[in-house]
Amino acid sequence: MGKLWKKMTHKKDPKEYQKKDAHLLQVLGVKDFLALGVGTIVSTSIFTLPGIVAAQHAGPAVVLSFLAAAVVAGLVAFAYAEMSSALPFAGSAYSWINVVFGEGFGWIAGWALLAEYFIAVAFVASGLSANLQGLLEPLGFKLPVQLSAAFGTNGGVVDILAILVVVLVAILLSRGTSGAAAVENLLVILKVAAILIFIAVGATAIKTANYHPFIPAHKVNADGTSFGGWQGIYAGISSIFLSYIGFDSIAANAAEAKNPSKTMPRGILGSLLIAVVLFSGVSLVLVGMFHYSNYAGNAEPVGWALRHAGYPIVATVVQAIAVIGMFTALIGMTLAGSRLLYSFGRDGLLPKWLGELNKNNLPNHALGLLSGVAIVLGAIFPFAFLSQLISAGTLIAFMFVTIGIYRLRPREGKDLPVPGFKMPLYPVLPALAFLGALFVFLGLDHMAKLVTGIWFVLGLLIYIIYGMNNVEEQK
Template structure:
């Protein structure tokens, strides 16, 4: 009986089943669309918010080093993602891949980790948008009632972030019209945003004070989470939110033209472009003002420009951020709706979530994640969300990196050969998994406790509902 139960947990999905079911989705995304989605997410809220917060809390002027460390870990994972996506071009990314490679239980664990990442990421991005919108309105003397300006924090007088909820709702409406139309909007927003980021770097560079870089790596202050290489690693862990864009790209593999070639190009292009912009922005930001000025500041880039006397550029940046952060919301709400769709497609959540309408949109999944994200984004404070979001990403990265070993054994047997292969096999996948595990270990206690609680809830859902309603129950696989 025990062996039968274990065999059921490890029962693998036939990739041809996913190929058939995902045929209802519309493959319209190109390499440029994927880079637009990925860059929209990677160079989203995080580039305008996290450099200042991480510099003040952990790294001081050395925040670019934290971005480089995070980029190395994310880059290794991106290579693993690229190979897996080229062989298994299905919706749901790591959830679907692990179902095929390791079995349903491991697929559920990977997918459940991603769901935490997506929920928190949508809320985090929307909260960042709200902070910039409030700063922009305040420059014209417009103030919202304090109770509506932030997550639930009675001691600060805020109870609900109404602007965050509105932002998520608007994006949900846009996505309900179809992925092809949204990708055009996304590419336009990303192009404008990159131009303004370049403008920030150029204008901000004229206000750099070299003394703000000294000492570049501050010594550790005992009893705090600031200073030294240990806290650069902690900063890298918090910054990892910037790289969830990789999974946001991969979740849309089933809606990509020629995914065997397009997906690796989109993933690697996003990594290179995003990392370059992060390093440039963070260097300029900590050079303009001493890092302590950015403590708890959710709009440090615009703040720095205003206080350096560049009011027109600051307001232009705020306007573009207000519009541009929508590109990150589009990318992650799109990816999260495809993950929820994949859960419904496989029967692990109610099958109605796997419904695809006549516009080839999984509308039930989309509106489920939209409503839940509106609640989460309007209730939880921005800085709290920023510390939690990376955990689910790192768990998924570990799974995908280790999955390469099983994938290679099956390529050219019951799976096609990858058009892109991670170099340095068999060493690099292990290094990638280890790197993500180290960064996970450096997350704060709240993030790790959240994941323990989230996985406990996931086990209850799986054994209470998922395993009994799974479509695998009606089929036998070797």
Template sequence: MNIMSRIFRKEEVSRYQNKDAHLERTLRVRDFLALGVGTIVSTAIFTLPGVVAADHTGPSVSLSFLVSAIVAALVAFVYAEMASVMPFAGSAYTWISILFGEFFGWIVGWALIAEYMIAVSFVASGFSANLQGLLKPFDVSLPNALSNSLGTNGGMIDVIAAIVVVITALLLARGASETARVQNTLVVLKVLAIFLFIIVGISVINIGHYVPFIPEYKATAAGSFGGWQGIYAGSSVIFIAYIGFDSIAANSGEAINPQKTMPLGILGSLGIAVGLFVAVSLVLVGMFDYTAYKDNAEPVGWALRTSGYETVAVIVQAVSVIGMFTALIGMMLAGSRLLYSFGRDGILPSWLGKLNKKNLPNRALFILTIVAVIVGSVFPFGFLAQLISAGTLVAFMFVTIGLYALRRREGKDLPKPAFKLPLYPVMPIIIFICVFAVFWGLSGQAKFYTMLWFIIGIIYYLFYILKSSFKKR
């Protein structure tokens, strides 16, 4: 087989059915709802509403959340159909390999592995920062060298970020069903803490803080502020809050009755998350003028303490820190299954695709843990945040276009889905344009680093297929 034939070779569906047959299908709809809500409703809900309000939107931050939510929901519809037809480990990587060929599958998978690895590190770094903030009033602290990333405030390594990643990996190594029980409990606690903030915050809302709801547009150092330009800029920043729903699809190889479970899990968890994000953002900007949240890393806790609810602030922040653990579970579960898929298909070393005696991909989990510990404990929080969305949006564009290839094969070599994206064939084009618009709204630095990441991925792939070709001669 020559190189061009190899690049455009479409993978057989039976290959994935056979290779994933040993994964145990133990996850139900409630498990995927908890997984999705736990992953999506994480660090962002306690930080982004204040940050985006101060930098881009003013009181209309909820509109940025809604704009991002609409785009995320449209992509989620596509994911729901894809996952119900092809419930295999690896999600978009596996789907695109089947629909367009190995090379395009690798490009999408390369984008997603950046999302999962960086997102794990991002959440671990946020967990560490919030836990340190929670303990500070009690005079409990670590030396700067052990509590900050390399080069930040005299830091050498963020020990807390490293430890929480290792603890999450040890839990996941016990299996998806056991992890799901812990996840479900923590998600309920986190949602209750958010409701507590909303109820208490409503009692101190000043209607005057909503006027004008959409401030006049002006250019600032942070980019566009006010007007619809500010709402658009804010939606691109906020989109990072919603990307966790795709982690559900990565675990579809372990879903019970995936034709029903996957659409309900993906769309249900996103719907719950949107409601919580909009409610928190409306309450937060109603409690204080949006300018008060400028450069505020913990706007929710600050707003409660400043309003005189110090005990409530401690409770909400404590639960929010614990709740970040659920996002780590979701991202590490998805990331390890994606690495397993790379090993399963031989694009990365084949030992990554081996299962242990309990049919768990713990070798892939081990590698993900090592990388996340290094990245999350060494690189600063702000640097990680800007790298997550771009690669994910590229993968979303590929999956959206892939729907045209999927529809031609449904009912033939692929099963008919229990859920279909409405308004086909117009809707995929609309979704693609929307996703591209969000991507274009990202910072130039984020797009530059994404380009470098893809160049590295393409070089690796070309080296891989050349090496494979020489081996067969």
């Protein structure tokens, strides 16, 4: 146990990361990170979760769930902004925790984030496939049932469109991040335009009676979850929080940022602010157009609301752009996940070939592995039972980062550079950010916590059996 603890608390020298990441090309600016953040945060969830959470948990007060989740995400984002400014390394929380707490704790934080990226890439790919099929079917294009869904789902064997879209993103990123950033910037503009069109058109169909009562009376749903009252708003927060976790995808690419001490904070905080405004607008308009009960079990509430309000053409346009826009989230999650895997290989915690760069200084081995796992998860196996791991694992990493500020701040200006951004109201705000993330985590369902526990046991075994010893050999 003494050896294990010594290894887990062995802190990485930040100069080692600077040296290892020096070959990554610093080509991404503020607008690229804003596009990456907005593209990842404002993705599939904005077109689905406002209606679903309103019907299941919060009623018209769903906007309060979004705002409360945004407050917690914003507090964490402050910590992310300072960390990424002081420690602009690939791997985000994994690399930072390695420096401030030690190797083993960094692995735990990184392993938590890895669950997010594997599942999120698969989730978005499958969601894109389902929405694209819904758009194409009225035009007479329909895939055989065996190729239209994951294995064991509605007679499906493999989701061929999910496979193709993951492969397409992998090919795009394998050619470099600057080209991917250009595509990302264009698609994000289109997606934001679609959301603004929905808000503008949908606002003309709002009936104020649908907002009353704004906070319905509390009751317990058939599945044991809460609806109405503050309990329903709280349940909505935990369901919604995954909408905001995409800002980690910005931090994961810090080693490829121009002037990271300023670029990273602006990208992280700016993209989150844009996302909050868009989510709040969609939520208010959606529950104002129709009574929230109409959205129960509705996987496409935005399109449904527009069609039933008498705007079928607008509905088709918005949904078509939304499908294209999901591509942006796929780019962001794939990019960030591949950089995290690269970091694991770079440090020897996973096979070192994952940390190798090709002749163009790109970590394409890591990109290939991430894409392969995502294809298996999204196109072969049903993964609904793992979906809350996206939030659960990430919240654990968020808690590490927020308390990590207490270890980072005393070292700034000494063995670490003074960052271009510092978390305000220190030392109070880091504690509030930690408690906020813990608050959201406790609201997740029991199955999510159980699966998270299993994932962490697996990660700890990998560290003890392989990673810990392999890092020793590399020294």
